[in-house]
Amino acid sequence: MIPEPPSARRPLPAALLTFVALAAGGCLSADEYRVQADDEVYAIIAERRAEFVADPEAFTIDPDGESLAWRYMSGEIPLSEPLGPIGLVECIRLSAATDTEVQSRKESLYLTALDLTFARYLFGVQPNAGASATLTGQNEGLEATSAAASVSAGFSRVLGSGAQIVGNVGLSIFRGLLSSEDWDPASSIGFSITQPLLSGFGSAITLEPLTQAERNVVYEVRSFERFRRTFAFSIASDYFRVLQAYDTLENAEANLASLVLLSERNVALAESGRLSDTQVDQARQDRLRAETSVIDSRQTLEGLLDNFKDRLGLPLEVELSLDRTELERVVESGIEDLGHTADEVIELALTRRFDYRNAVDRIQDSERDVMIAADDLRGSLGLDIDVNATSQPGQPLAYDKQGFFWSVGLDLDLPIDRLSERNSYRGALVSLQAAERSAADLAISIELSLRASLRELVSRKQAYEIQKNSVALAERRVDSTTLNFEAGRVETRDLLEARDDLVVARDALTRALVDYHLATLALYRDIEALVVDEDSLRPDDEALEALTENDE
Incomplete structure (x- = not known):
């Protein structure tokens, strides 16, 4: 046999380096991992929300950089520019975009779904790969005496029965730097199964972490949807109280206008001797009282509007008006029996x-x-099966009986x-x-x-x-x-x-x-x-x- 020239065998380290470079290049950046997590989590949330909401709106935990509140705060919209009249649904959306509790609820749901992605991962195929390199010396100087490198890849998976399967392949090379110019390659293959036979056996036991993680997402979606309804009602309550204050102010102003006319009429009648001064003063007194009522009603309305602007996340300097037809629609619908x-x-x-x-x-x-x-x-009883094979020295693709090993064992833990x-x-x-x-x-x-x-x-x-x-x-x-x-x-x-x-x-x-x-x-x-x-x-x-x- 013609011996293989050393130059033909030296590319092995280059091949290992190429493998490592390709593996490292296949890794994602931090931002890509974030996008990957978002895609997976948002898909889970959308699927679960569809079970409880007919047409769920898009879900995201990222702050809305284009919200109306942000545009006012950033100066994109001048504070002097009035807002409105805006309806109830728009107010609910504005408030939800800036409310801290809404954001906390969203993040809680997101994190629960994120936990589910890990639980699913644990019961899927888990790949792994790695590489190592070693340079060794034993003389007093800095001269190296040997070099070694290895790469490996494998997988593991937990089955519904509780069995854990592990497989791996590896390639290693070694070279004595003082005695050889050639690399000695070797490869190995391993496969093992661990199956519980007593405690821990069966899908009901094994898959419980995944089952609970799935149910936790359902619970969190339900809690989130209930919170959304409660939150919408709280905004509606504040909204209609502001509309009520509008109506109260309008009634006070209408009353004041009528009292002004009455007071002026009484003054004219008194000057002609047809009305006593007492009745003139009575009208004036009620007019003053009506002016006070208008002032109080306007102050109440402005206070409610300020509080409502705060709930919407708007600057208090913004002039806000609400759609008063919302109250008119309620008046038109009237009162209906629940039945x-x-x-x-x-x-x-x-x-x-x-x-x-x-x-x-x-x-x-x-x-x-x-x-x-x-x-x-x-008690626990585990069945362990291991199979391993190592290639012949210098021939990473050649296997024989001497390099094949197997074992079967039982591991008993009495209760x-x-x-x-x-x-x-x-x-x-x-x-x-x-x-x-x-x-x-x-x-x-x-x-x-x-x-x-x-x-x-x-x-x-x-x-x-x-x-x-x-x-x-x-x-x-x-x-x-x-x-x-x-x-x-x-x-x-x-x-x-x-x-x-x-x-x-x-x-x-x-x-x-x-x-x-x-x-x-x-x-x-x-x-x-x-x-x-x-x-x-x-x-x-x-x-x-x-x-x-x-x-x-």
Whole structure:
């Protein structure tokens, strides 16, 4: 055999370096890893949210650099430029873009889904690769005596039965720098299986971390969606209170305008001797009181607007106005009976409420914890199978029987000392009881809250009807008193009292309407039937259909 020239065998180190360079080049940058994580997490969140929301909006934890609040803060939009009138849905979006609790909730959901990606990874194929190089010397000087390098690649995977599979291949080279000019290559192949046969056997035990991670994402999505509804309601509550303050100011200004006319008329009548000075002073006194009322109402409105601008994340210097047609639409829709009994509403709530569904599902989690803790009480018996092969020296692709090794073994751990496992099992039983109590307590709390909400809805409806009749009566009284006053049959005080009562009645009617509307929204929120769409905050049609089906 013609010996292979050294020059033909020396490229091996170059090949190893090429492999290492290619492997290193295949690694991602930090920003690419971030994008990869975002893509995977956002896909999980979108899939889970679609189970609970008909048309979920895009989800991201990145701050909105183009939000209206940011544009005001950055100076892109001058603070002197007024904003509005803006509607309720737009206000909800503006607030959600800057609210810190919304951001915290989003980040919590993101991190929970991120944990799931790792749990899925643990039960998938996990590749690995590496390389090493060593230079060795033994003389007193700095002269090296030998050099070695190696590369390896492999994988591992956990199966549903609990078995762990590990495989690897490796290539190494060695050269004695004082005695040889050639590299001596060698390769190896290894494969092993570890299978638990007693404790830890089966998919129910093995896949529990993945199962819990999947369920944690579902819980967090439910909590996030419930928070979104609660958050939207809180913005709606503030929004309609501002509209109520607008209406109160408008009533006060209208009353002041009428009192100015009355005061001027009384002065003219007094100058002609047809009206006493007392009645003139009465009109003036009420006019002054009305001016104070306008000032107070305007101050109240401005305070509510400042607080609302803060909720929207807007600078307080911005002149904000709201879409008052939102209140007009509520007035036009009027008051409608819910048309369902308390038992029907409670039954629907216990079916739809995300927090209650989480509490019930956590009972199942606790039951699985008990099962796993009971499994840990058993002894463990593991089956180990190893197969390894090493190539012939200098021939990395040549294998023979002398380089082949295998082993089969059993590893038994008798359940003699199980104090820690015993305590874990007992603790799991206690946690199960606590989870059952928590779900039962929440069901009772939901029922009590809904019954109180339904009673409040009835009382708000009655208050609205009363105030509606009160306004009609006050308007008729003002009309008749005005006619009698012009005919000289009543005094100024009678007309002033009638107009004061009309202002009070109108303010009370608006307050009663807003109270009823918010009580209705709160009820839909509490039965998980509140939807924010493109135009309004409204009840979920699917929930209303479910209530109707229950009636039938």
